[in-house]
Amino acid sequence: MGLQSDIVDQVRALIAGEDNVVANLANTTSLLMSATSWHWVGFYLVDKAKNELVLGPFQGPVACTRLRMGRGVCAKSWALKETIVIDDVASFEGHVACSSLSQSEVVVPILYDGVVVGVLDVDSVELNGFSSSDVKILEHVVQIIEAQWQG
Numbered sequence: 506m507g508l509q510s511d512i513v514d515q516v517r518a519l520i521a522g523e524d525n526v527v528a529n530l531a532n533t534t535s536l537l538m539s540a541t542s543w544h545w546v547g548f549y550l551v552d553k554a555k556n557e558l559v560l561g562p563f564q565g566p567v568a569c570t571r572l573r574m575g576r577g578v579c580a581k582s583w584a585l586k587e588t589i590v591i592d593d594v595a596s597f598e599g600h601v602a603c604s605s606l607s608q609s610e611v612v613v614p615i616l617y618d619g620v621v622v623g624v625l626d627v628d629s630v631e632l633n634g635f636s637s638s639d640v641k642i643l644e645h646v647v648q649i650i651e652a653q654w655q656g
């Protein structure tokens with residue numbers, strides 16, 4: 506089951522008026538998870554001091570706590586400042602398998618002042634688990650989060 510576009514309005518309403526990033530990211534993952542049958546939905550945040558991504562609010566199985574620059578889908582999105590869609594994670598060299606059940610993945614970077622501050626990562630247990638509409642809606646959700654970002 507994929508996303509309906511009204512999720513964007515739901516995210517906007519959910520985080521309106523709240524400036525705490527953790528609270529907003531946490532509720533966003535809950536909303537996305539309850540609206541889909543995805544395996545994992547969560548955020549990784551840039552740890553500037555260590556030049557790594559560190560696990561943020563998420564829903565789903567326990568995940569890798571830290572991801573290094575240069576390896577994996579999240580790090581690629583971070584480096585390229587681009588959404589990355591992987592229809593079959595087995596075909597992505599260097600994929601970091603936090604869960605062996607994940608078969609496809611989308612990662613959307615979160616930018617603040619032109620710099621990546623984190624990524625939204627979603628995993629599916631199905632191959633080709635994400636439609637182009639899902640990807641557009643996820644990017645729209647991230648735009649709302651970026652607009653609320655405080656730096």
Ligand code: SME
Nearest residue numbers: 568577578579600601603
């Ligand atoms: N697969 C990701 C790691 C994070 S988990 O999917 C939650 C990657 O390759 O960066």
